[in-house]
Amino acid sequence: METERAHLAAARAALRAMREDAEALDTSDVATDWVNAAILRSDIDARIRALADLSDTPLFFGRLDYLDHRTHTGTEDESADGTSFHIGRRHVHDAEGDPMVVDWRAPVSQPFYRASAKDPQNVALRRRFGYAGGRITAYEDEHLSDPGEAARSSRLLQEEIEKPRVGPMRDIVATIQPEQDEIVRSGIEGTVCVQGAPGTGKTAVGLHRVAYLLYTHRERLARTGTLVVGPNASFLHYIEQVLPALGELEVRQATVDELVAHVPVRGTDSPAAARLKGDARMATVLRRAVRAGVTPPAEACVVVRGSRRWRVPGYELAELVEELLSRDIRYGAAREALPQRIAHAVLTRMEQAGEAPDDRVQDAVARNAAVKAVVKTAWPAVDPAKLVLRLLSDPEFLATQAEGVLDADEQRLLLWEKPARGVKSARWSAADAVLVDEAADLVSRTASLGHVVVDEAQDLSPMQYRAVGRRCSTGSATVLGDIAQGTTPWATASWREALHHLGKPEAVVEELTQGFRVPREVIAYASRLLPAIAPGLREATSVRESAGDFAVRTVPDGVLTDAVVHACRETLERREGSVGLIAAESRLPELAHALDAAGIPVLAPGEETSEQRRLTLVPATLAKGLEYDYVVLDEPDAIVAAEAEAPDGAGPRTGLRHLYVALTRAVSGLTILHSQPLPEPLRDTGAES
Structure with a gap:
């Protein structure tokens, strides 16, 4: 143990030296100009930030001892140079450039995650380290080359997976499966x-x-x-x-x-309108709308240069426009190409007349006022936001572009109740902004x-x-x-x-x-909903050895809020880590008031937990992607009913999916409190009390 602690201390010292070397770099006489100097300085500053040592984060979490050129004796420090590697979050080398910690992403680190007794991958020993406050407290060895050692689960790995969480999400480099x-x-x-x-x-x-x-x-x-x-x-x-x-x-x-x-988003759509605006068919409507203003010229273009006049007839201009329309290129790129095409037609006539124009002449002709006038009329500039504004506020324009793609009812659903006077005054929705982005890409390619x-x-x-x-x-x-x-x-x-x-x-x-995070009993309980919400998916399992704390409590009608507050207080007093109280939107004001009256501080989703403030009040609609060590779930029926009662597009299945999300936010324990009957798949559980 002391040998490993000494290596950790030496590695931290080496990392500090690497950072100090970066900080000491003098770039004053290296760059040729101020732009290169600024870029170089920025790169060095980024390097310095990347070399920061987080004192409470383990610098390395594992070690690999390879079989080659090594005689394994089972002791913790006997290995030949170059055959033992400490695996960590970043590379650290000593003053001679020899690695003290190998980045977990390096090829030599891969067996730490992949090697097994059946496939040792030339690894004699895999060691995992346990930490507390950045200090090594334990280690655990797997002798992968020993056929007599039976496969067993790692206690340190389980402890790391099940460790209570306070604050934002952590990396999982020590526990990648x-x-x-x-x-x-x-x-x-x-x-x-x-x-x-x-x-x-x-x-x-x-x-x-x-x-x-x-x-x-x-x-x-x-x-x-x-x-x-x-x-x-x-x-x-x-x-x-x-x-x-x-x-x-x-x-x-x-x-x-x-x-x-x-565009500034200040409006909202009904679920039905948002669903239609998100439909892939809108891409076809927008493509038509972007090109709707293109008009093949009927009149000739006459370019005057010096004493001579060069005429490109209308039918030839129309052919140029039609040819560009037929090609699958961006609207803006085609608009930039059209004056060059017209100029090329003029240069062809010049050459036929015995002149020898060069590229400069072609560029000059492309900028000629007569050519610009043809382009402005035949291939007008398109502002994506103005185009979408017209599409959503002009029934005739929408009908023309949506013909054969959207039916009359769908077109009425898309149209704004009141036509907006301009882009700035329009009450754009989030779905409208996506349409503007599509139109913008049709005009000019997105990077x-x-x-x-x-x-x-x-x-x-x-x-x-x-x-x-x-x-x-x-x-x-x-x-x-x-x-x-x-x-x-x-x-x-x-x-x-x-x-x-x-x-x-x-x-x-x-x-x-x-x-790896959700307890066995919790994921099994939540998976009862899968046949109703996603019949084609396989049921999830949990590799965690602990079943986790799990309880379903029926509460008399009228005292549910008091029972929820009591459950939150009890969890905060008895358990470490973060606590999430998840509830339907309609229940949040009452719960927030009750928690405040009880003197329990509450965080909003996204706010960082601390030792003093560990309870987050979470609407079920925002719970997705978040995790809490313990979850108190308020009235599942209200979560399902909120979607069943919503107009246009939501329904019981969506409500059950919100409930599935809420049930699976718990890492260590889940308590469900309800006064109304549970959804049918969740009834009759031994956890009911």
Whole structure:
């Protein structure tokens, strides 16, 4: 133990030295100009930040001893140079450049996650470390080369998985399982879709895949960029510390709404209207609308240069316009090409007349007033927001563009009740902004990133998938989600369909069904809902040895709120870690008032928990993607009924899906309190009290 503690201390000292070396770099005489100097300084500052030592975070969590050139004796420090590696969150080397800690993403680290007694992968010993406050407190060895040692579960691994959580999401580099590691280390060229049941670590897998790709393709991704797309700001706040803890500071995070923020969103749609605006057919309507103003010229174009006049007849201009229309290129690119095409026609006539014009003459002709006039009339400029505004407020224009695509009832559903006077005064909805983004891409290509991760993807509409897909059209993606947790009116029913809209039909779909965070009894109870909400999915299982705390309590009508407050206080007093009180939206004001009267401080979703403030009041509609050590669930019937009573597009299945999400937010324990009857699949449980 003391040998390992000494190695940890030496590694921390080496990391400090690496940071000090970076801080001491003098760039004053290196860069040739101020621009290069600024870029170099920025790179060095990023390097310094990445070398920060988090004192409460283990610098290494494991060790591998390889068989080659080594005689294993079972002692903790006997290994030949170069055959023993400490595995950690980042690389650390000593003054001579020899590794003291190997990055978990390096090839030599892979057997830490993949090796087993059946397939030792040349590993003699795998050691896991236990920590408390950044100090090594225990270690545990697996002698993979010893055929006589039976396979057994790791106590330290179980403790790390079940450790209470306070604050934002942590990385899982110490607990990545073989099936997760295969996804994490999949190549950058391919898109991967992960269907993951609650607690299977799909979000962590996606984030760690980004970290792995940045390690293996850093130069490429530094040039093309990476992006994590989450469902809401609370979720992004919850996960925002994972990548920085792994030393990756340059990954952008955003919601879909932030990606398509071309217009100010101040309005809302009915679920039916939002579902229609998210339908992939809208892409066809928009494509027609963007090109609706193109008019092949009937009149000739006459270009005057010096004493000569050059005439391009109307039929030839019309042919140029029709040829550009027939090509699958962006509207804006075609508009830029048209004056050059006209200029080329003029230059052809000049050459036929014996002149020898060059490229400068062609550019000058393309800028000629007569040519500009033809382009302005035949191929007018398109403002994406104004185009969508017209589409949603002009019945005749919409009818023309939607003919054969949307029926009359659907067209009426799309139209605003009051036509907006202009882009700034329009009450744009979130779905409208996605339409504007589609129109903008039809005019000018959206820049593509190298890799995009999209989490909770089952809730995206086809048009939102297209918006995300545009951001990785020349790159790859990691798609994360759970069909059973789809709670929007347009939630996807098939990953193949979703991947088609994303523009990645060739993506590999992986399914994670082994849970690591949700207790066995809790996931088994929640899985009773699967036949009703997602009949095609396999039931999730849990590898956790502890069943977890689980109780279902029937409370007399009229005292439910008092019972919920008592359960929250009891959980806070008896248990460590975060506590989430999840309830239907309609119940929140009463619960918040009661908790305040009881002197129990409450956080909103996304606010960071602390030792003094550990209870978060969560509406069931915002619980997705969040995790709490203990959950108190208020009145399941109210959660289901809220969706059953909602107009246009929601219903009992959506309510049951919200309930499934709420049930699976617990890491260590779940208490359900109800006065109304439970949904049919959840009745008759031995946990009832």
